[in-house]
Structures are given as structure tokens and as C-alpha cells.
Amino acid sequence: MPTAFETLRHEALSCTACKLAGLGRTQVVFGMGDPEAPLMFVGEGPGAEEDRQGLPFVGRSGKLLDQLLEEELGVTRDRVYIANVVKCRPPGNRDPQPDEIAACRPYLERQIDLIRPQVVVTLGKFAAQLLLDTTEGVTRLRGRAFPFRDGVLIPTLHPAYALRGGGTPLAQMRADLVRAKQALAERGIVLS
Ligand code: URA
């Protein structure tokens, strides 16, 4: 018997529920990592490299995420789960549009339902605004932990922003990951 998570993944892989299905995606990027992880990351949507490989955060942003995971949390990505707000690549790396985010939302919600992470870290504004149901900008949301389901949600910046923005956003991302580590430790969880 496939697990509920595998069934969900298979459903998503052939999804045509929004216009991104017909705008040049080559494959659906469902997510990767441990579906039982206590820590989950949620980004925006696949870029060109993610679309090519069918995996989230495997381009330049992903390299930075991997580095920060190792340096601040001492883990590789297989210890966490990584997903995106939209599972298909928006053409030309444009922002995902409201109708696309709404159409794809049930997949993310069901991923979170099944993983039941204690800590969710959102990367960039789209994931934070969707999951916290707010229009507040990410630079104002970050630096805090919000109650979320059975645990907390910790908004941080998108790694692509840190790659462009230099030292300050990078230091802020590091501080947010330390917050995530503390939130896990408060719940008796040490990643390894
Ligand atoms: N940016 C994202 O938001 N998600 C990815 O998977 C890759 C880059």
C-alpha cells in the first residue's frame, strides 16, 4: 500500500489544475526530504534548474540553503522536508499569480497535514503571506515565531534575496535559522 503522502505526490505529478501546467513546465516539483521531519521549509516555486531536475532548491538559491542548513542547524537536506507554494515553474521566473497560488494551495496544505512539522520556516514573502494569511511584507514578518498548527512558523527571507542583498539579509537568515533550532530544542527535538 502506498502511503497517503505517496498518493498525494502521485496526484500532484499529473496536475493540470492551473495555467502553469500549460506555460512551459517540464515536470511538477512536489518536494523532497523526510516526510516525517519535524522541520519543513516552504519556498516560492521552481526555477529553471528545479524544473529540469524535478527537485526543489537545486539551483543557486538551493546551494545557499544547503550551506545555511549545514552551518546553522548541522544537517543535510534529507533531514528536513522542502516544498514550494506552487509546484510548477512560473515562466521566466515571474512571481506566482493569485489564481495559481490558490489552485496549488491544497497540495501544500495536505503536505503540512501529513508531515505535521513542529516548525515551518517560510522562505520569502509568498509562503509567509499564504500560510499566515497576511499581506504584511516579509521584512516585517521575519525575526519572529508565529503560532502555527501544532507548532510555530518562522518567516525568513528568500535565499535569492540574500544572494542579491549581501551581508545583512544573510545575517538575518542565519538568525532566523537559529530561531528555528531553538524552537525545535524547546520541543525536545535535536536534528542530527
Ligand atoms: N526558489 C524557490 O522558491 N523554490 C525553489 O524550489 C527554487 C528556487
Ligand code: SF4
Ligand atoms: Fe497543479 Fe500546482 Fe502545478 Fe498548478 S502549479 S498545475 S495547481 S501542481
